[in-house]
Amino acid sequence: MISKSDIKYIQSLSHKKFRDEAGLxxxxxVKMTHELLLENKQLVKKLFAVEEWIKTNKSxxxxxxxxxxxEDFELQKISTQKNxxxxxALVSMPEFSIKTYNPDGVTVVLDRLQDPGNLGTIIRTCDWFGVKTIICSTxxxxxxxxxxxQSAMGSILRVNIIYSDIVEFLASHPEVPKYAAVLNGKSIHQIDFKKPCIIIIGNESLGISDQILGKEVTxxxxxxxxxxxxxxxxxxxxxxxSNCVR
Amino acid sequence: MISKSDIKYIQSLSHKKFRDEAGLxxxxxVKMTHELLLENKQLVKKLFAVEEWIKTNKSxxxxxxxxxxxEDFELQKISTQKNxxxxxALVSMPEFSIKTYNPDGVTVVLDRLQDPGNLGTIIRTCDWFGVKTIICSTxxxxxxxxxxxQSAMGSILRVNIIYSDIVEFLASHPEVPKYAAVLNGKSIHQIDFKKPCIIIIGNESLGISDQILGKEVTxxxxxxxxxxxxxxxxxxxxxxxSNCVR
Known part of the structure; x- marks a missing residue:
């Protein structure tokens, strides 16, 4: 049995403001929680589950x-999903800081990305290609x-995601080559990607801001x-x- | 002013059964309708629009x-989108038939793909890479x-999308090389893709069915x-x- 205040609290976590306040x-x-318990158990603060799941996963x-x-109807109330x-699980947000960032391999910078599905998929893809850090504009x-x-799946805790002033961030790493994805640039097949490097991806409809494209980027x-x-x-x-990492 | 029966009719078109019956x-x-009127005007059967749009686009x-x-509140009623x-626009479904299919360049075959966002994105990506035909399992x-x-954008009318028995389809083109995306195959960087060819992509969680993988595929x-x-x-x-087309 779940309390009314728990329901309200969990529902509030679908808003950024309350997530940040709670740090959760x-x-x-089933799949993501399983992965979480195997890889990052220390981050799990509380679980809400049906009897069947508890029986199977108690140990x-x-x-x-x-x-x-x-009960199923209670899970429906606290879930953000249709089914x-x-x-x-309530999970502690990992804290990644721009201060400890070190250029290593490939870093992805996202300028004003807005679609949650896109960000989740990018996180999952970065995890596949061994990209350790994503820097998002604030x-x-x-x-x-x-x-x-949901779309990042287990990768959400395997990739460092840092929110920062990206213009400042890029300026503070003048030695690292920067590649900016645009519609009229040099073909990726003609680029000999150096590493470490930074890949910059822009907003879904606006692309990368002029302030960034005006700087030293390829x-x-x-x-x-x-x-x-x-x-x-x-x-x-x-x-x-896929072209840069290989 | 929109009639009640129009509202009901348009709402029904969010279900496949009614779309197929109506052929719409x-x-x-704004953007997709504009593209549609420029490229495929003959397919547009009826438009529901606010005054502002009509003024700008009458000609x-x-x-x-x-x-x-x-009115805006009426548009809200018939729209499938939040905003x-x-x-x-009510648009005639183009009719593509497996009978007129000709292996040409790259064909993409989708085995039991379930996520609408994935299919839309694949259609858009195929259009970018010049893939003319997608064969989906029924x-x-x-x-x-x-x-x-929504996620295919204008590409929905530029790519031929055919629903068919894909096992039968693959068997009927023995001469065309077939590449099946799996987790333990040969690296795409070591493949010299022949053309014409067929690329097979599987269901989001189940992958490609054994019935297909048991046949002659790389x-x-x-x-x-x-x-x-x-x-x-x-x-x-x-x-x-991206690797196959270049």
Missing amino acids: FIVEG LVGKSIEIVQV PQQVI DAVDAFNPKVV KISIPKYGSAESLNAAIATSIIL | FIVEG LVGKSIEIVQV PQQVI DAVDAFNPKVV KISIPKYGSAESLNAAIATSIIL
Whole structure:
């Protein structure tokens, strides 16, 4: 049985303001919670789960984490998903700081990215390609938004996501080559990507701000063979990473 | 002023059954409608738009297409989006047939793809890379689902999307090389893609069915450098196409 105040509290965590205040975000579903308990158990603060899940996972959870048993209709109330799956976890937000950032391999910089699905997919793709750090402009969508978490899957806790003034960030690393994804740049197939390097991806409809494009960056593009006006931001990021990382 | 029966009719078109019966689907928003009127005017059957849009676009629409002027609250009722944008078009579904299919360049085959956002993004990416035909298994998500249309953008009418028995389809083209995206295949960087060819992408969680993998296909993979368990299906498709098309 879940209390009314718990319901209200969990629902509040779908808003950035309350997530930041609490230092907590929501992870949903059997698969992600399982991965979380295996890899980052110390971050799990509380679990809300149906009886069936608790029976199966009791030993994995151990005694240090509080579990609240809920009915299906209660899970529906606290879930952000249409079809909630057995369990919801309250998880501490990892704290990554720009101060400890070190250029290493490939860093992805996101300028005003707005779509939660895009950010989640970019996080998952970065994790696939071994990209350890994503720097988001402070006005980009929040990484702990439930939709971002859902599409990032387990990668949300494996990639360092830092919100910062990206103009300042780029200026503070003059020695690192910077590649900016635009529609009229040099073909990615003609670029010999240096490492460490920084890949810059822009907003879904506005692209990269002039303030950044005016600085020392190499403009790069994915060659087009057909008619679409542009590529989705997560798709562009993934194709560039696939070329840059190999 | 929009009639009650129009509202009901348009709302019904968010279901595949009614779309198929009517042979119509919905296109929303200023940008897509503009593209549609420029490139495929003959497919537009009726427009529902606010006064402002009608004033600006009257000459583009011409006299052959019926326009119903609606208020913002009416647009809200017939839209599938949270923030509808000025105009909704009823559009004839193009009819593509497997009978007229000709292997040409790269063909993408989707086995049981379920997520509308993924299909939409794959359509847009195919259009970027000049892929003319997508063959979907009959149990894949419907291409004229409003969410697919929204993420495919103008590409929805530039790529031929055919629903068919894909096992039969693959068997009927024994001469065309087939590349199947799996997690343990040969690196895409070591493949010398022949053309014409067929790229096969599987369901988001189940991958490609054994029935297809048991046939003559080359299993291919995107090399992994990090920790994510898998890549999103649209991301995988785009990275493979980027390597295959160039």
